[in-house]
Amino acid sequence: MKSLMTAWLTATLLLVSQLAQANLTIEITRGNESATPIAVVPFAGNEALPDDVARVVHDDLERSGYFDPLPRRQMMDQPSSADEVRYANWKALDVRYLVVGSASREGNGYRLRFELMDVSGEKRMLGEVVTASGDDLRGAGHHISDQIFEAITGIRGAFSTRIAYVTSQGVGNNMQFALHVADADGHNSREVLGSPEPILSPAWSPDGRKLAYVSFETERPAIYVQELGSGKRARISSFEGINGAPAWSPDGRRLAMSLSKDGQPEIYVMDLGSRNLQRITNDAAIDTEPSWGPDGRSLVFTSDRSGGPQLYRHDLASGEQKRLTFTGGYNARGRFSPDGEALFLIHGSNKGFQVARQDLDSGRLVTLSQSGADESPSVAPNGTMVIFATQQGNSGVLGAVTADGRASFRLPSAQGDVREPAWSPFMN
Amino acid sequence: MQFKPYARSLAVALSLAVLAGCSSTGGSQEGSMDGTRSGNGSGVSSSGVSDGRTSGSGYGGTASGTSSTSGQQADGRIPQQRTIYFAFDSDRIRSEFEPVLAANARYLRENGNVRVVLQGHTDERGTREYNMALSERRARSVEQFLSVQGISPSQVEVVGYGEERPAARGQNDQAYAQNRRVVFDY
Structure with a gap:
C-alpha cells in the first residue's frame, strides 16, 4: 500500500500543473x-x-x-x-x-x-x-x-493507467498536430508536443516514463524519445528516408524501428545505450510496424513480401522468420496480448479495416470492432481491452473494445481528429 | 493564393487537387475545398462529385485530357501540374500521368540548380506506418522515372508522408483518390 501511495503521489505531481482542457468524453457504444x-x-x-x-x-x-x-x-x-x-x-x-x-x-x-x-x-x-x-x-x-x-x-485493474494519442486539425499543408497524454478515461489530458508537421506512432517505455514517437518537425521523419516528467527529449534516429514505428523492448534497453535508409523499409533494433543498429529484415518488400513479444525473444512485424501486408514473426535467437496471418489480403500492425498468446491487429476485408484478434496457437482470427475505418490497436496492460482509432462522422475518434469483443465505447474529442492511441504500461 | 492562373488553365478538375495539396492559406480548408469543387462544377469533375465510387477513374480521365497543356510548357517556369495520382495500395505510375512527369523532368533538366522534394501520400485506409512506407514507395517510383529521364539524383529528394497530410477530407472514394498522390514540391 505504501509503495502504491508513493507512485501515486508521483503521478499526482506530474499532473498538478496541467489544466484539463481537451478532455475526451466517454460514450458507451455497446x-x-x-x-x-x-x-x-x-x-x-x-x-x-x-x-x-x-x-x-x-x-x-x-x-x-x-x-x-x-x-x-x-x-x-x-x-x-x-x-x-x-x-x-x-x-x-x-x-x-x-x-x-x-x-x-x-x-x-x-x-x-x-x-x-x-x-x-x-x-x-x-x-x-x-x-x-x-x-x-x-x-x-x-x-x-x-x-x-x-x-x-482476479485480474489486475488498469484504470490508473494512461493513454497517449495524437490530434490533428486542418488539411494539406495547413495542419496542426499535437501529442497528448491523458488518464485512461480521457481526463487530465495535457499536450506533450505540438507541431505544424505530422506526429505519429507514440510508444510508451516499459516504465511508463518516456514516449518514443515519430515527428516530422524537421520536415523529415525522425524518431524522438521524450521524458514525460522533465519534458527532455532526444532525437535518436534521423537517417535518410523513413524513421518509423518505434517499439520498446520489454527491458526498455532497445528500440525496434523501421528504417528505409538502405532503400526499402526494413526492421532494425537499436541498442539505446550504444545506438548500435541490428538489421532484422533484408528484402525488397515493405517491412514495418515491429512489436516485441512479452518475453522479448521475438518481434512481430508487417511485411508485404507476399504481395500484400501480412504479419510475420522473427525469432531473435535463431533469426527464423515465419508468416503468421493467412486470413484475407490485409493484416497489419500486430500487437501482442500481455500473455503472448494472441495478437491484436488491423484486418482488411470487404467490411473495411477492423481491429481483430488472432490466437497464435490456433491461428483463428476474430474481428472485434464494428466500423470499417479502424487503425492503431493498442492493448491495455492487463489485456482486457484494446484502444484504437476509428471514425465518427467525418472525425477521427478513439474507440475501445473488450478483448472478447463483447463491449465497446468511444472517446470523442470536442475538436479535431484524434488517433494513434497508445495505452501505457502499469504505472506502479 | 495562385488561384487565377489555375482557373485559367484547362486543367479544371485536376488543379483543384493541386490547389488543395499546395495551399497554405488559413481558414477552413475543407470549406475552400468544397467551394473550389462547386466553382469548378464542370462536366469533368461532376462525375466524381455525384458518384464517389467512380471518382478514381474520373481523375485519370481528367488528367489525360489536361496533360498536353503542361506537356507543351517549355519555358523556365515551374510546371503547373505537379501532382499525380495512384490506385489503392499501388505505386505504379499510370500512363495518363506520364506527360506530367515528363514536363517536370524537362523543367528539372533545363534548370540544373533546381531541387525538388517528391512528397508521397496515401489515402487514410490501412495502417499508418504501412502507409508511410507505401507513400515513400510511390515517391520513389516517381524518382525512378525522373532518373530514367536523366535527372540528376542530387536534384531529387523523396519524403513519404503516409496518410498524415490528406489533400481532401472525407470517407469516400473521391477523397481517397485525391489523397493517393505524389506532389512535386519545388
Whole structure:
C-alpha cells in the first residue's frame, strides 16, 4: 500500500500543473449483456468536493465491459459503510456487488474510505482507506476501481493507467498536430508536443516514463524519445528516408524501428545505450510496424513480401522468420496480448479495416470492432481491452473494445481528429 | 493564393487537387475545398462529385485530357501540374500521368540548380506506418522515372508522408483518390 501511495503521489505531481482542457468524453457504444450487476453508492461527504469519486468508479467499472453498474436513481437507500447496508434492498435490485464509502478533505489532500460487499453472500470483501495528496481525486477513484476490479475478477485493474494519442486539425499543408497524454478515461489530458508537421506512432517505455514517437518537425521523419516528467527529449534516429514505428523492448534497453535508409523499409533494433543498429529484415518488400513479444525473444512485424501486408514473426535467437496471418489480403500492425498468446491487429476485408484478434496457437482470427475505418490497436496492460482509432462522422475518434469483443465505447474529442492511441504500461 | 492562373488553365478538375495539396492559406480548408469543387462544377469533375465510387477513374480521365497543356510548357517556369495520382495500395505510375512527369523532368533538366522534394501520400485506409512506407514507395517510383529521364539524383529528394497530410477530407472514394498522390514540391 505504501509503495502504491508513493507512485501515486508521483503521478499526482506530474499532473498538478496541467489544466484539463481537451478532455475526451466517454460514450458507451455497446454494453456487455452478461456484465456483472454492481452498485456504487455516492460517497458520504463527497458533495463538498470537486469530483464525484463514486461516479469515477461507476464509469470505470462500466467502461471495462465486465460490470453493469446500477443507475443511482434506482437505489432505495444510500449507505456509506458496511454496517448500514440492508442486503435485502440490493438483492431486490439483482445487484451482485455493492461499493459504499465516504470522502473528506484532509490536510492538503483527501481521505477516502471504501468498502466492497458481496451481496448474495452478505459479506464484506474489501475495505481500504486511501489518502490522496494534491488535487487528484479522480486518480483516487481510479485506484479504488483497480482494487474492486481485481477483488472481483482476479485480474489486475488498469484504470490508473494512461493513454497517449495524437490530434490533428486542418488539411494539406495547413495542419496542426499535437501529442497528448491523458488518464485512461480521457481526463487530465495535457499536450506533450505540438507541431505544424505530422506526429505519429507514440510508444510508451516499459516504465511508463518516456514516449518514443515519430515527428516530422524537421520536415523529415525522425524518431524522438521524450521524458514525460522533465519534458527532455532526444532525437535518436534521423537517417535518410523513413524513421518509423518505434517499439520498446520489454527491458526498455532497445528500440525496434523501421528504417528505409538502405532503400526499402526494413526492421532494425537499436541498442539505446550504444545506438548500435541490428538489421532484422533484408528484402525488397515493405517491412514495418515491429512489436516485441512479452518475453522479448521475438518481434512481430508487417511485411508485404507476399504481395500484400501480412504479419510475420522473427525469432531473435535463431533469426527464423515465419508468416503468421493467412486470413484475407490485409493484416497489419500486430500487437501482442500481455500473455503472448494472441495478437491484436488491423484486418482488411470487404467490411473495411477492423481491429481483430488472432490466437497464435490456433491461428483463428476474430474481428472485434464494428466500423470499417479502424487503425492503431493498442492493448491495455492487463489485456482486457484494446484502444484504437476509428471514425465518427467525418472525425477521427478513439474507440475501445473488450478483448472478447463483447463491449465497446468511444472517446470523442470536442475538436479535431484524434488517433494513434497508445495505452501505457502499469504505472506502479 | 495562385488561384487565377489555375482557373485559367484547362486543367479544371485536376488543379483543384493541386490547389488543395499546395495551399497554405488559413481558414477552413475543407470549406475552400468544397467551394473550389462547386466553382469548378464542370462536366469533368461532376462525375466524381455525384458518384464517389467512380471518382478514381474520373481523375485519370481528367488528367489525360489536361496533360498536353503542361506537356507543351517549355519555358523556365515551374510546371503547373505537379501532382499525380495512384490506385489503392499501388505505386505504379499510370500512363495518363506520364506527360506530367515528363514536363517536370524537362523543367528539372533545363534548370540544373533546381531541387525538388517528391512528397508521397496515401489515402487514410490501412495502417499508418504501412502507409508511410507505401507513400515513400510511390515517391520513389516517381524518382525512378525522373532518373530514367536523366535527372540528376542530387536534384531529387523523396519524403513519404503516409496518410498524415490528406489533400481532401472525407470517407469516400473521391477523397481517397485525391489523397493517393505524389506532389512535386519545388
